[in-house]
Amino acid sequence: MTASSLRLIWVYPDLLSTYGDQGNVLVVERRARQRGLAVERVDVRSDQPIPTTGDIYLIGGGEDRPQRLAAERLRRDGGLTKAAESGAIIFSVCAGYQILGREFINDLGEREAGLGLLDVISVRGTGARCVGDVLADVDDALGLPQLTGFENHQGVTQLGPGVRPFARVHFGNGNGTGDGTEGAWRDTVFGTYMHGPVMARNPQIADLLLRLHLDVPSLPPVDDRWYDALRAERIAAATQTV
Amino acid sequence: MSESTPLSARARLAVTAGKAAAAVSRAAGRGSGSVIGGRVALKFDPELLSRLAGHLDVVLISATNGKTTTTRLVAEALRAGGEVVSNALGANMPAGITSALSAGANARFAALEVDEKYLIAVAQDVNPKAIALLNLSRDQLDRAAETRMMAEHWREGLQGTKATVIANADDPLIVWAASSCPNVVWVAAGQAWKDDAWSCPSCGGVLQRPDDTTWRCAECGFGRPTPTWVLTGDSVLDPHGSTWPIHLQLPGRANKANATSAAAVAATFGIAPQVALQRMQSVAAVAGRYDVVQYEGRDIRLLLAKNPAGWLETFSLIDPPPAPVILGVNARGADGTDTSWLWDVDYTRLTGHPIAVIGDRRLDLAVRLEVAGQNFQVFDTAAEAIRNSPPGRIEAIANYTAFQDLRRVVGN
Numbered sequence: 001m002t003a004s005s006l007r008l009i010w011v012y013p014d015l016l017s018t019y020g021d022q023g024n025v026l027v028v029e030r031r032a033r034q035r036g037l038a039v040e041r042v043d044v045r046s047d048q049p050i051p052t053t054g055d056i057y058l059i060g061g062g063e064d065r066p067q068r069l070a071a072e073r074l075r076r077d078g079g080l081t082k083a084a085e086s087g088a089i090i091f092s093v094c095a096g097y098q099i100l101g102r103e104f105i106n107d108l109g110e111r112e113a114g115l116g117l118l119d120v121i122s123v124r125g126t127g128a129r130c131v132g133d134v135l136a137d138v139d140d141a142l143g144l145p146q147l148t149g150f151e152n153h154q155g156v157t158q159l160g161p162g163v164r165p166f167a168r169v170h171f172g173n174g175n176g177t178g179d180g181t182e183g184a185w186r187d188t189v190f191g192t193y194m195h196g197p198v199m200a201r202n203p204q205i206a207d208l209l210l211r212l213h214l215d216v217p218s219l220p221p222v223d224d225r226w227y228d229a230l231r232a233e234r235i236a237a238a239t240q241t242v
Numbered sequence: 243m244s245e246s247t248p249l250s251a252r253a254r255l256a257v258t259a260g261k262a263a264a265a266v267s268r269a270a271g272r273g274s275g276s277v278i279g280g281r282v283a284l285k286f287d288p289e290l291l292s293r294l295a296g297h298l299d300v301v302l303i304s305a306t307n308g309k310t311t312t313t314r315l316v317a318e319a320l321r322a323g324g325e326v327v328s329n330a331l332g333a334n335m336p337a338g339i340t341s342a343l344s345a346g347a348n349a350r351f352a353a354l355e356v357d358e359k360y361l362i363a364v365a366q367d368v369n370p371k372a373i374a375l376l377n378l379s380r381d382q383l384d385r386a387a388e389t390r391m392m393a394e395h396w397r398e399g400l401q402g403t404k405a406t407v408i409a410n411a412d413d414p415l416i417v418w419a420a421s422s423c424p425n426v427v428w429v430a431a432g433q434a435w436k437d438d439a440w441s442c443p444s445c446g447g448v449l450q451r452p453d454d455t456t457w458r459c460a461e462c463g464f465g466r467p468t469p470t471w472v473l474t475g476d477s478v479l480d481p482h483g484s485t486w487p488i489h490l491q492l493p494g495r496a497n498k499a500n501a502t503s504a505a506a507v508a509a510t511f512g513i514a515p516q517v518a519l520q521r522m523q524s525v526a527a528v529a530g531r532y533d534v535v536q537y538e539g540r541d542i543r544l545l546l547a548k549n550p551a552g553w554l555e556t557f558s559l560i561d562p563p564p565a566p567v568i569l570g571v572n573a574r575g576a577d578g579t580d581t582s583w584l585w586d587v588d589y590t591r592l593t594g595h596p597i598a599v600i601g602d603r604r605l606d607l608a609v610r611l612e613v614a615g616q617n618f619q620v621f622d623t624a625a626e627a628i629r630n631s632p633p634g635r636i637e638a639i640a641n642y643t644a645f646q647d648l649r650r651v652v653g654n
């Protein structure tokens with residue numbers, strides 16, 4: 001692929017698209033086209049092989065049983081791991097984030113192996129489900145503005161030494177560990193609990209992925225009026241509800 | 243059905259207490275009072291529901307979408323055979339159902355809409371003659387159980403039921419829920435929304451959909467049963483092979499599907515489809531839905547759409563472009579507080595319509611429409627949005643509390 005094109009892979013929409021996860025795909029696609037990239041979007045159903053030659057892979061959230069099915073099929077397929085080894089950009093949300101980790105607790109209450117692309121381990125929280133607006137500061141190394149998201153999960157994710165927290169929360173729970181961390185990342189692999197979908201509220205994340213893909217420090221600006229208005233509203237809402 | 247047994251003193255007291263509470267609630271301006279009345283009555287007598295239903299031929303109707311409308315259509319059809327009691331305004335949990343039934347001392351039939359979560363409990367209490375299962379899809383992401391879990395809950399609860407189950411053969415989750423029942427009438431009512439039923443509910447395999455109607459799991463063979471009632475375009479094909487035209491005032495494919503299911507329900511109560519369908523024609527609006535209201539020189543059609551499947555069906559019934567469209571979205575308790583479902587709705591279907599956006603979460607919708615490349619304007623109030631739309635007909639689509647807000651503004 002040349003740098004003026006983008007091969008965007010949406011992993012398993014049949015299993016992992018419960019919380020508007022298509023939104024992240026649409027935002028990346030839209031903002032890539034606005035910058036003149038030719039976008040080839042590939043939606044890969046869970047009975048199809050994952051292409052190993054994608055540029056950006058998005059993987060979303062889902063319920064407990066589909067999450068187990070997705071993990072089984074991704075392990076068997078091996079394509080996402082191959083793509084990661086060759087430096088693909090991968091952005092994952094909620095159940096998808098847990099699957100990229102070393103292991104998580106499946107719907108049967110058993111430990112299920114993930115893909116090990118992120119050094120994290122997830123368990124089921126014992127407290128109330130985390131539902132609501134979140135406000136967080138993204139890791140300085142990523143150079144992104146404040147993160148606003150909506151969380152809706154019961155997972156607790158512990159980070160190992162091989163990853164950094166994606167963000168630190170001011171309001172909300174994030175990884176649910178009580179230490180204020182939210183999500184995890186290393187190199188070009190990212191995980192977050194943030195829905196919303198997260199890129200609708202933080203289009204700068206979509207732009208980060210595009211910059212990584214194009215290997216450029218910045219992108220031409222696009223009209224962010226409505227994104228900015230939504231961000232301001234949700235940031236205010238998060239601070240008011242606590 | 244059975245001869246009517248007189249209510250016990252306890253049950254009568256419970257009904258009276260419920261009516262008193264409802265009157266107080268109405269006087270205090272808190273709406274119709276049907277829910278509070280039912281709640282008080284149930285507290286006095288927890289077995290009231292089964293007692294009140296004892297003399298009635300009951301049908302329960304549940305679904306994610308269309309249950310209020312279908313209940314109304316069924317009630318109209320059953321009136322051909324006798325008096326009907328129904329929770330016509332959509333109070334569909336045990337308290338609201340109790341309240342509805344307490345008005346049914348002289349009725350022969352009860353047509354009851356039931357919230358998905360309460361279907362099994364209510365079915366155990368009221369010993370229904372029929373249960374209609376229309377569809378299951380994602381709704382209220384912040385608190386609803388996974389749709390498959392709901393199907394599983396129904397499946398376990400309905401196993402061995404004596405009721406005739408009228409079930410949509412085109413919704414794999416409904417088929418899974420109903421296929422443990424001994425007596426099922428399969429209806430081909432369609433299901434435009436497919437994104438909650440790609441996984442086989444039985445084994446988790448990927449469902450194959452080689453054409454518009456067929457679906458089948460390649461791994462375990464679970465697939466579409468052969469329906470005996472079929473919606474074909476504008477008519478209903480009944481089990482005897484006769485075709486009956488549907489003439490509804492209610493618009494859209496989804497309501498034709500509701501009418502088909504309602505005709506199948508009516509038939510289990512001995513009402514012929516031609517009679518049932520003719521009676522359904524009298525329904526013009528259901529709890530404000532589909533009403534056309536004059537306001538500021540415009541004719542505003544009020545359309546309720548609460549979840550992606552509902553929005554999809556609604557887009558298919560509105561007037562073609564350039565009919566102006568008003569979209570309203572809230573995320574209050576009754577709507578569910580998670581708005582991410584907006585991204586499951588294909589707003590490119592509105593291309594060519596001028597769009598006005600209102601509601602508490604108008605900015606979420608604005609970003610959604612921007613990404614969908616739509617032509618839209620955002621307004622702070624419904625009145626402003628209406629005044630800025632061209633005169634003539636406006637299609638107003640809103641989710642639950644946004645719909646109620648809109649009805650208040652336009653005086654419906």
Ligand SMILES: [Zn+2]
Binds near residue numbers: 443444445446459
């Ligand atoms: Zn199967």
